[in-house]
Amino acid sequence: MQVIDAATTARIMAVLDDVPDPEIPAVTVTDLGIVRGVRAAPPAVLVTPTYTGCPATLVIEASIRAALDRAGFKNIEVETVLSPPWSTDWISDRGRERLERYGIAPPPKGIAARHLRGDEPVACPQCGSSETKEVSRFGSTPCKALWRCLDCLEPFDRFKCH
Amino acid sequence: MAPSLPTVQPDDVTMAEKAPHGGSFDAGNAIAPQPALFDYLLRLGDDSLILGQRLTEWCGHAPALEIDLSLANIGLDLIGQATLFLNLAGEIEDQRRDGDKLAFHRDVLAFRNCLLVEQPNGDFAQTIARQFLFSTVQLGLFEGLARSSEPRIAEIAAKAVKEVRYHADLSADWVIRLGDGTEESCRRMTEGLDWFWRFVDEMFDVDDVERSLIEAGIACDRGSLRVAFDARVQQVLRDASLSLPEYPRAVRGGRVGHHSEHLGHLLATMQFLPRTYPDAVW
Numbered sequence: 001m002q003v004i005d006a007a008t009t010a011r012i013m014a015v016l017d018d019v020p021d022p023e024i025p026a027v028t029v030t031d032l033g034i035v036r037g038v039r040a041a042p043p044a045v046l047v048t049p050t051y052t053g054c055p056a057t058l059v060i061e062a063s064i065r066a067a068l069d070r071a072g073f074k075n076i077e078v079e080t081v082l083s084p085p086w087s088t089d090w091i092s093d094r095g096r097e098r099l100e101r102y103g104i105a106p107p108p109k110g111i112a113a114r115h116l117r118g119d120e121p122v123a124c125p126q127c128g129s130s131e132t133k134e135v136s137r138f139g140s141t142p143c144k145a146l147w148r149c150l151d152c153l154e155p156f157d158r159f160k161c162h
Numbered sequence: 163m164a165p166s167l168p169t170v171q172p173d174d175v176t177m178a179e180k181a182p183h184g185g186s187f188d189a190g191n192a193i194a195p196q197p198a199l200f201d202y203l204l205r206l207g208d209d210s211l212i213l214g215q216r217l218t219e220w221c222g223h224a225p226a227l228e229i230d231l232s233l234a235n236i237g238l239d240l241i242g243q244a245t246l247f248l249n250l251a252g253e254i255e256d257q258r259r260d261g262d263k264l265a266f267h268r269d270v271l272a273f274r275n276c277l278l279v280e281q282p283n284g285d286f287a288q289t290i291a292r293q294f295l296f297s298t299v300q301l302g303l304f305e306g307l308a309r310s311s312e313p314r315i316a317e318i319a320a321k322a323v324k325e326v327r328y329h330a331d332l333s334a335d336w337v338i339r340l341g342d343g344t345e346e347s348c349r350r351m352t353e354g355l356d357w358f359w360r361f362v363d364e365m366f367d368v369d370d371v372e373r374s375l376i377e378a379g380i381a382c383d384r385g386s387l388r389v390a391f392d393a394r395v396q397q398v399l400r401d402a403s404l405s406l407p408e409y410p411r412a413v414r415g416g417r418v419g420h421h422s423e424h425l426g427h428l429l430a431t432m433q434f435l436p437r438t439y440p441d442a443v444w
Binding site for chain 2: 054082
């Protein structure tokens with residue numbers, strides 16, 4: 001059976017570090033925390049979906065497959081794992097910065113389980129004001145809610161705590 | 163690819179042969195008893211699939227953009243659950259049927275969903291009533307299933323329960339908003355709950371199929387969820403200034419394939435394309 005070493009694992013992770021999320025191309029699949037790691041034997045990249053029905057999941061797997069093939073890792077499998085379930089706490093600090101710069105308010109860290117409803121105020125990613133209001137708990141994709149800034153009046157997406 | 167008339171599939175023939183003489187709907191189980199776990203996974207998967215399909219009918223028609231997005235997103239979550247449960251059902255059955263095959267190439271008598279999910283959307287308040295009752299039950303059910311001794315069921319439930327919490331919250335908020343709203347919204351909300359209340363008992367039924375699985379620690383005992391369900395419904399209805407619906411005679415039968423006329427119509431729309439063009443891919 002093929003077994004991969006730590007150096008190869010690091011090279012694979014570096015490849016994945018450049019694979020953008022299809023819905024939010026400002027962040028990569030590693031930023032979002034949906035790559036759960038690389039299994040040594042049998043070698044596989046382990047990926048977990050954000051939401052059960054997220055249609056981007058298939059595209060993400062295909063993008064990861066293509067990136068691995070391009071980098072010469074043709075015999076590394078891509079496998080979906082459900083457990084433990086994905087949480088916004090797994091979004092990296094770099095991912096949070098990138099989301100904010102892209103105009104999406106990132107979820108607060110470390111409180112996903114306690115704040116499912118995402119009710120606490122969030123800073124507007126356009127003007128920084130904390131006078132903001134939830135318009136709809138469901139937004140343009142399963143992972144985002146729609147919010148509005150009461151100061152600059154701009155609507156914005158917010159990553160739901162999950 | 164040349165269009166073809168829907169052809170009779172091999173499973174359709176098998177199923178027709180198994181059906182009681184005359185194919186009577188009421189003559190007992192049309193389908194031979196199936197291994198309990200497979201049947202249980204169909205129940206879980208079909209509930210999510212059929213309600214997911216119903217909710218997509220609202221897409222572009224809901225009263226406001228925010229709830230249009232919400233209903234579509236809830237539908238998407240439910241169809242995601244269905245994919246996982248039905249794929250697992252296909253794996254357990256081991257007859258080379260995957261989730262798609264089970265969703266699109268089974269006929270109405272082989273579906274195992276409860277009657278509540280297949281009912282037409284009605285007006286917006288009816289849709290909200292159905293969602294509130296279903297999501298409240300599903301939340302308790304999935305919390306229980308997250309502790310299932312079958313790890314593949316446990317991981318699906320643990321993942322989905324986080325999403326179902328949103329569904330239950332959102333639909334409860336709307337019950338309150340409509341119930342405690344205008345005279346008309348209150349009337350419609352009351353009528354919606356009255357209509358759907360007859361389908362509630364079926365969601366808590368435990369039969370022999372489930373009993374064996376409950377004993378094995380695989381299934382969650384639906385009966386044990388009733389007290390928490392009733393308490394939650396009463397709490398929300400109190401906030402909505404509504405009273406508990408009059409108790410009509412409960413109807414049941416979905417779990418053994420005795421469905422209302424509505425399911426066939428829903429399936430006709432949902433299954434038309436993959437049945438007419440069996441090799442169609444995205």
